[in-house]
Amino acid sequence: xxxxxxxxxxxxxxxxxxxxxxxxxxxxxxxxxxxxxxxxxxxxxxxxxxxxxxxxxxxxxxxxxxxxxxxxxxxxxxxxxxxxxxxxxxxxxxxxxxxxxxxxxxxxxxxxxxxxxxxxxxxxxxxxxxxxxxxxxxxxxxxxxxxxxxxxxxxxxxxxxxxxxxxxxxxxxxxxxxxxxxxxxxxxxxxxxxxxxxxxxxxxxxxxxxxxxxxxxxxxxxxxxxxxxxxxxxxxxxxxxxxxxxxxxxxxxxxxxxxxxxxxxxxxxxxxxxxxxxxxxxxxxxxxxxxxxxxxxxxxxxxxxxxxxxxxxxxxxxxxxxxxxxxxxxxxxxxxxxxxxxxxxxxxxxxxxxxxxxxxxxxxxxxxxxxxxxxxxxxxxxxxxxxxxxxxxxxxxxxxxxxxxxxxxxxxxxxxxxxxxxxxxxxxxxxxxxxxxxxxxxxxxxxxxxxxxxxxxxxxxxxxxxxxxxxxxxxxxxxx
Numbered sequence: 429x430x431x432x433x434x435x436x437x438x439x440x441x442x443x444x445x446x447x448x449x450x451x452x453x454x455x456x457x458x459x460x461x462x463x464x465x466x467x468x469x470x471x472x473x474x475x476x477x478x479x480x481x482x483x484x485x486x487x488x489x490x491x492x493x494x495x496x497x498x499x500x501x502x503x504x505x506x507x508x509x510x511x512x513x514x515x516x517x518x519x520x521x522x523x524x525x526x527x528x529x530x531x532x533x534x535x536x537x538x539x540x541x542x543x544x545x546x547x548x549x550x551x552x553x554x555x556x557x558x559x560x561x562x563x564x565x566x567x568x569x570x571x572x573x574x575x576x577x578x579x580x581x582x583x584x585x586x587x588x589x590x591x592x593x594x595x596x597x598x599x600x601x602x603x604x605x606x607x608x609x610x611x612x613x614x615x616x617x618x619x620x621x622x623x624x625x626x627x628x629x630x631x632x633x634x635x636x637x638x639x640x641x642x643x644x645x646x647x648x649x650x651x652x653x654x655x656x657x658x659x660x661x662x663x664x665x666x667x668x669x670x671x672x673x674x675x676x677x678x679x680x681x682x683x684x685x686x687x688x689x690x691x692x693x694x695x696x697x698x699x700x701x702x703x704x705x706x707x708x709x710x711x712x713x714x715x716x717x718x719x720x721x722x723x724x725x726x727x728x729x730x731x732x733x734x735x736x737x738x739x740x741x742x743x744x745x746x747x748x749x750x751x752x753x754x755x756x757x758x759x760x761x762x763x764x765x766x767x768x769x770x771x772x773x774x775x776x777x778x779x780x781x782x783x784x785x786x787x788x789x790x791x792x793x794x795x796x797x798x799x800x801x802x803x804x805x806x807x808x809x810x811x812x813x814x815x816x817x818x819x820x821x822x823x824x825x826x827x828x829x830x831x832x833x834x835x836x837x838x839x840x841x842x843x844x845x846x847x848x849x850x851x852x853x854x855x856x857x858x859x860x861x862x863x864x865x866x867x868x869x870x871x872x873x874x875x876x877x878x879x880x881x882x883x884x885x886x887x888x889x890x891x892x893x894x895x896x897x898x899x900x901x902x903x904x905x906x907x908x
Contacts, residue, residue, distance in 0.1 A: 448567055449473040450495030455485035455511055456529075457503045460796060463817060465498070468556040482506030486514055489521055496563055497526045501537075504859065509544040516545030525566035529554070547571065669696055675705055677785050679905040681879040685887075686898045692719030692776075693844045693898035694727045700741050704752045705783045706732060709900050711797070711844040712776040713818075722766075722774050729762065730780070755780050755793035759819065759827035763795070768820040775820035779842050788834035788906050793827050795819040798845050801864070803871055805837030809864050836908030839875060841867065846897035850886045858889050879903045 452474050456462040459480075466476045477494070479485035483506040485499065497515065501508035508528050515521045527548045528541050541549060547566055550559050673680040680697055692712035700706045710726050712719040734741045734750050739758050742751045758780055768775040779800060781792035792800060796818030799811040814830050834840070850858040863882070870881045879901050886899055 448495070448564070449475070450567065451475050451477070451492070452563075453485055453488050453494040453497045454478045455482050455497070455499035455503060455508065457481055457500060460818065461500075463796075465556070465559075467822075468560075472560055482508060482511030482514075485511055489515060489524070493521065494524065496566065497524055498529065498559070498563075499526065500529045509540055509546075512541070512544035512546050523571040525563075525571060527559070527562060527566070668694075669698075673697065675699065675785070677907050678705065678783075679875050679907070681876040681903045683879055683883045683899070683901045685883065685895065685900075687846070687895050688715055691898040692716075692723050693846070693900040694723040695842070695900045695902050696727060696730065697902060697904070698732050700732050700752045700782065701750050703785055705785055706730075706740055706752075706780070707783070707842060707902060707904065708778060708780040709797070709842040709844055709902055710776055710778050711846075711898070711900070713774050715898075718772055718774060722771060722776065726762070726766070726776065729765070730758075752782060754829060755782055755791050756827045756829040759793045759795050759816065760825075763817075763819050763823070763825065763827070766820045767823055771820060775818045777818050777845070779814075781840075781842070783834075783904070783906070785906075788836070788838070788908060789831060790834055790840065791829050791831050793829040795827065796821065798843060798848060799860075801841035801843070801867065802832065803839040803841070803867060805835060809868055809871075811860060811864070834906045836906065839871075839878075839903060839905045841879075841904075842902040844898060844900040846895055846899040847882070847886055847901065849897065850889050850895055850899070852889055853892065858886060862889075875903050875905045 449472075452469055454462055454465055454469075454476060456465065456478065457480055462478050462480075466478055469476050477488050479488055481503045482499065485497070486506065488494070489497065497511075499508040499511050506514075508530075512526050512528065515524060515526060522545070525547045526545070527550055528546045529552055530537055530541070530549055538549070548562050550562055668684055669680070669682060675697075682695060682697070684691070684693065684695060686693065692715055694710045694712075695708065697705065697707040708730055710723055710730075712723045712726070729739055731738075732741055734743055736742060738753075739761055740753055742753065744750055759778060762778065766776070776795075777797040778795040779792065779797040781790055781800075783790045792814065794800075794814035794816045796816060797814075799813045802810050802812055804810075812830065812832065814828075816827050817825060848858055848860050848863050852858075866882050866885045867878060870878050873881075882901055883899065886895060890896070
């Protein structure tokens with residue numbers, strides 16, 4: 429096991445502390461959460477392999493044994509519980525420590541983790557330093573190859589239900605420690621919240637008279653704000669593409685449905701010069717006025733106006749033709765302009781592409797955005813991933829672009845995460861597979877019908893409450 433030596437400022441003289449630098453496998457279906465965790469682990473000196481579900485994580489474990497595994501619970505293909513059970517039932521891997529990331533919304537979660545063989549729980553949301561400390565603790569106390577109580581079956585009654593689980597002494601101890609630490613942390617948060625509430629209550633009692641006097645002013649301001657929101661929503665919609673978009677050699681269809689009156693999504697498509705067309709979908713974190721204002725501001729930056737300060741098109745040298753900026757350059761410059769620390773903590777995902785209309789060559793870049801969908805005229809649909817951090821998330825990084833060659837009749841779809849992450853009444857996401865099947869089912873129909881069908885399916889999936897996130901879909905068919 430690799431380790432680096434690091435001085436301990438609390439120790440005397442030449443005493444040092446050994447910090448392990450180990451191989452970690454992460455199983456997490458949220459790309460953004462996985463990237464955040466991976467970044468923190470790498471900063472701590474660890475090597476990281478990331479899998480989007482439990483099944484792929486198990487493949488990575490079998491390819492090369494890691495020192496520790498960190499797994500979300502709710503994942504497609506194979507859950508965290510199933511991954512844990514598979515690892516712990518294999519004699520070659522049973523001693524690998526495994527941490528489950530859980531909301532711990534139900535005490536039964538602990539029993540299920542115990543039955544699966546989990547060694548530790550970390551409650552979401554968590555502080556990265558706390559997770560690193562739990563890793564160090566597990567690595568400091570290696571699991572025994574043979575636990576003399578491993579064959580003991582425990583009968584546990586919890587929430588008026590009886591469970592029979594098989595657990596070893598070390599596993600039970602680890603889970604008890606992690607559960608106790610979680611309880612202490614939550615209790616501390618509760619005490620602090622109660623203290624804050626007590627202070628707030630006293631302050632509110634003193635301010636009651638003033639609040640009563642201000643109530644009428646608030647009601648008048650509220651009515652004025654509603655009028656202003658209606659006007660702002662109209663301005664935002666006016667910046668979207670026209671209903672009938674005429675671009676030679678292409679058919680375009682789009683739909684844009686905000687979950688509130690003002691949206692954090694934005695999309696557009698426009699000619700950049702005589703041969704190039706630019707297109708993008710932006711999704712700002714959060715909802716409401718701050719997100720919508722940032723979305724409109726980003727849209728103002730992503731316009732084809734030719735100027736020396738333009739992100740997309742600059743004047744040519746010595747009166748020559750305009751110069752179209754590459755997608756990677758555009759994303760990198762946006763990331764420098766819109767850092768989250770300077771935007772009230774807001775960041776955004778972006779998929780920006782430039783299509784050379786005569787040849788059908790598409791160059792595109794992703795800033796933490798869902799994959800591009802390509803629908804060839806003949807052959808299976810494909811999701812084209814393009815890795816990249818959300819814009820404004822990490823300073824001073826360079827983005828990379830991808831290139832695909834379209835054939836006459838090919839279609840591409842850009843969309844916000846409001847499509848695959850649309851939530852049903854039972855809190856089940858629509859998912860990539862269902863989205864692809866919906867597009868496949870009507871691929872023989874005109875592009876407009878395809879986009880409308882996908883939007884209708886998302887709205888139906890979210891009944892009865894409707895989508896909880898903005899939904900943006902931009903479809904393009906290249907005719908050659």
